[in-house]
Amino acid sequence: MSDNISADVVVIGSGIVGGLIAQKLAKQGVSVLMLEAGPRADRATIVANFRNSPRKDDFMSPYPFSPWAPHPLYKPSDNGYLVQAGPYPYPAEYIRMVGGTTWHWAAQAWRLLPNDLRMKTLYGIGRDWPLSYDELEPFYLEAETRMGVSGSLKNGSPRSAPFPMPxxxxxxxxxxxxxxxxxxxxxxxxxTVARNSQVYDGRPPCMGNNNCMPICPIGAQYHGGNAVDAAEADGAKLIANAVVYRIEHDEKGRIAAVHYYDPDKKSTRVTGKVFVLAANGIESPKLLLLSASDKYPQGLGNSSGTVGQHLMDHPxxxxxxxxxxxxxxxxxxxxxxxxxxxxxxxxxxxxxxxxxxxxxxxxxxxxxxxxxxxxxxxxxxxxxxxxxxxxxxxxxxxxxQLPLPQNRVVLSSRKDALGIPTPQIHYQMxxxxxxxxxxxxxxxxxxxxxxxxxxxxxxxxxxYSNNQHITGTLSMGGNPADSVVDSHGRSHDHDNLFIAGTGIMPTSATVNSTLTAVALGLRSTDLIKAAL
CATH class of the missing domain: 3.30.410 (Cholesterol Oxidase; domain 2)
Known part of the structure; x- marks a missing residue:
């Protein structure tokens, strides 16, 4: 028998985007519960792990690996979590733990250029975004202020205010x-980086340690763990080691609950009014595909058949x-x-x-x-x-990289320790x-x-190497026939399901995708609150 817990908003994933969405909603008095598949670790432990690791060139070695929430590992050998269908390998690297992959990022926090959102119109390739740069700009500024971004005005993107830091x-x-x-x-x-050049938000300025990856030893870089801490301080709740394996819908197609396993495979049912899927561009489509039902045989949110398609990175x-x-x-x-x-x-x-x-x-x-x-x-x-x-x-x-439908994430026949199918990647240049x-x-x-x-x-x-900027797979668009969510990240198929993260970006442009994903997530919160 499953336990049952509830919140107004249930956020699946506690990375930087999910954490900041949870924090913004909790600060407005919304009941928020975050579910994270992996464990929790503090910076001191991760720094010690890095210093004691014999593989200083392996950015994953300091981070906890959990059999119940496995992530891809390639050193000293490939653990096979991502099944490669080819013809080109895509060795994506990400962390499944509280705070997510931005624990070991380079903190680059670039804005897109206005033209990046109009590729089809201007250059006849790719896709246009269903919103303009001007609509996104205030949320870029909000994201930069929240994270603490330093940068030069020469970076080319129009701004309504200076950077928080030089x-x-x-x-x-x-x-x-x-x-x-x-x-x-x-x-x-x-x-342009989410790295302090001066004391900001209680964190010190960069001291030049030169191991931003895999971990900033003094906390000068912002990361998802900071976002989760802030969300909890404002009243959000977090359950770690909660591996969501199914999203449940009612007879009308609205999302009714999610089900998660703990490390011992005990199942718990979580109900809510609004659900935010904020895992990354591989784990989010995996979960939607896992949640297929008689009513939705292709998986949830997938009436367009495009869930998992248009996988992009920055080769x-x-x-x-x-x-x-x-x-x-x-x-x-x-x-x-x-x-x-x-x-x-x-x-x-x-x-x-x-x-x-x-x-x-x-x-x-x-x-x-x-x-x-x-x-x-x-x-x-x-x-x-x-x-x-x-x-x-x-x-x-x-x-x-262009959004090609053949570059995609599907379910493999391989299963993890909890019996959940792992992702399979189809990829080419x-x-x-x-x-x-x-x-x-x-x-x-x-x-x-x-x-x-x-x-x-x-x-x-x-x-070519990839940059671990997992983009696409859940593309936003104005036409439900060829996209998964609208311009606010709301599912075309389920009106109380929102998807957040880099996966909803229709094109990849030429810069790291994190800041844009955060801005899009912050933009979605007004509609999430209204949906309550």
């Missing part, structure tokens, strides 16, 4: 890129090289600045737009591993390590991306030349 202090490597590239017309801009290629002077990367944020002149333009009708990110991550580990693998030891190792770690830098792009990647390689070469670059090592042609 940019984080410039690192030496960042400064040298800016100074040496400027004469050739390259403008190096400080990245990247890369150049690693050595500059002709010592820049000493490794001080300050790992990803401090970027080059943005190819984020938008008429060329988008022909090839993907992109942003070029300049890495300031410490090169000591990478250079050490490479030298030891070549058999370099002793005094020679020390000399080469000192020389190369001071000069080695890398560039990568953040490439937009198209010529739109390949043409953008080819241009990026040309740009990298120009930049490396300006920096006196030698020992240039491009990533393998045609082989």
């Amino acid at each position: 940019p984080v202090a410039e690192s030496w490597a960042q400064r040298r890129f800016r100074e040496r590239l400027a004469p050739a017309g390259y403008e190096v801009i400080e990245n 990247s290629n890369k150049l690693t090289f050595e500059t002709d002077e010592a820049n000493w990367p490794g001080r300050g944020p790992m990803s401090p600045a970027s080059i943005n002149h190819l984020r938008d333009g008429a060329f988008r009708s022909e090839h993907a737009a992109f942003r070029i990110d300049i890495s300031d991550a410490s090169q000591v580990l990478a250079v050490t591993q490479e030298l030891i693998a070549k058999g370099v030891y002793g005094v020679e190792l020390e000399q080469q390590l000192r020389h190369r770690a001071a000069r080695q830098v890398s560039l990568k792009n953040v490439m937009e 198209d010529d739109y991306i390949h043409r953008g990647m080819a241009l990026a390689r040309v740009e990298y070469g120009k930049i490396a030349k300006l920096m006196g670059g030698t020992n240039l090592r491009y990533s393998e042609e045609g082989k």
Whole structure:
């Protein structure tokens, strides 16, 4: 027999978007219950885990893994949670715990450009959004204020007010890129980040620890755990280790309840008036598909047949090289600045737009591993390590990806420890991306030349990494025949079900998707409250 608990609003997922929605509603006196599949951990424990981990290049190793709420792991080997159907692998990486994946993000909090919302109209490709930039702008500002975002007014997106904070202090490597590239017309801009440049909201400014990923050791970065803490302080309730496995509807198609397992597979039924599905772009469609019924055989919210479709990320290629002077990367944020002149333009009708990110991550580990693998030891190792770690830098792009229906999330035949099917990913690249990647390689070469670059090592042609920006799969739109939710994240099929997160974004643009997802979630709260 299931237990039964209730709240006015039930939020499934306690990541940064779900947490901030819960906090905003709770602050207005709404009864809110958050359900999180994974456990809770504090920053001190995660920092200790990182320091004690033998795999410093594995951003997942400090985070708790739960058999009842498994997430993808790839080191030391692939745990197979995501079943790859190909033809191109999509090794998505995310955390299932209280606070979600922004525990280990780079904190980049960019706005989209106005043209990013009108791709079909302007360039004849992709999809248009069912809202304008002007409609979203106030909620961008609300998100930036709530999270604490620092940035430069040169970032290109129109604003109605300044950033909450000025940019984080410039690192030496960042400064040298800016100074040496400027004469050739390259403008190096400080990245827009949810990272303090001064004391803000009780958190300290960035001290340049250079391990923003996997964890900021002092809490200068905002993350989903902060959002959950704030929500609880304002009256929201949280149940951790609550693995939602089914969404229940009534005879009219309204959502009546959700069912979750605890780690011992005891089932509990949770009722509410409004439900917010705020897991990520893989786990949210998985749950809708799991909740198929006689009335909705394709899964909930799926009358359009598009739940799980249009999976996007930001594929990247890369150049690693050595500059002709010592820049000493490794001080300050790992990803401090970027080059943005190819984020938008008429060329988008022909090839993907992109942003070029300049890495300031410490090169000591990478250079050490490479030298030891070549058999370099002793005094020679020390000399080469000192020389190369001071000069080695890398560039990568953040490439937009079109919403292709064949790129999708479905249920696999594999089951986890609780007997719940795991996700299966169908994924491929198209010529739109390949043409953008080819241009990026040309740009990298120009930049490396300006920096006196030698020992240039491009990533393998045609082989791209993903950036863990899981976007699409639950696209918003004005037409219920080809979208899952409306412009407020409300399901076309179930009027008391809202979906929040990066999954509802119809296109990916060229920037990290978190800030936009938060802004969309905050925008939905007025309609959520009205639905009560």
